[in-house]
Amino acid sequence: MSKIGTIVIGQGVGPAKFGMTEEEIIDLFGKPDEREEEAYDDDPDDKTLTLYYDKLMTDFSFDLDEDEDGNDVFKLSSILCTNPEYTLDNKIKFGDSEETLIKYTHNLKAADPEIEVDKETKERILMFDDLSLMAIFDSEGLSAIQIGYWDDAEDAEE
DSSP states (O other): HHHHHEEEEEOOOOOEEETOOHHHHHHHHHHOSSSEEEEEEEEEEEEEEEEEEETTEEEEEEEEEEOSSOOEEEEEEEEEOOOTOOTTTTTTETTOOOOHHHHHHTTOOOOOOEEETTTTOOEEEEGGGGGEEHHHEEEEEEEEEEEEEEOHHHHOHH
16 A cells, blocks of 8 residues: 555645645546545535545545636645554554644644534544644544645635
8 A cells, every 4th residue: 555644734645735636636646436526505616526545545625716827626625534554743643542632732732622522423523623623533542634724815805
């Protein structure tokens, strides 16, 4: 199995960086196992694309955006990883406890996470909005990490 590398908050996973196009991700990792394109119900022009890589245990999600020429292009905006070979910022490993992750995020000056519990699976979901990070914990510890990218320019306009 090919190892992508480290999950880096605010940047991406290994060579995959936020803002890359679908073509750039395919150039890096080859053809995905599945490609799913969806439009949001409230705005059919607002679309998302997800590329699923089963062997990498990693999904890459893209939002529809415009490039410099005004053309519609999908740009990498979120990465979900469940591969236990990866680490978060070379500090957090899959299987680590919630306390370990919270201590690490406090070192980054992050606020306490919002916590949800899935009643069916008993998984605990920790969402760190200021880091664009979501971590899922099961009975064995950290089991999934999702990192995202938010455009600061959009936040400044609000």
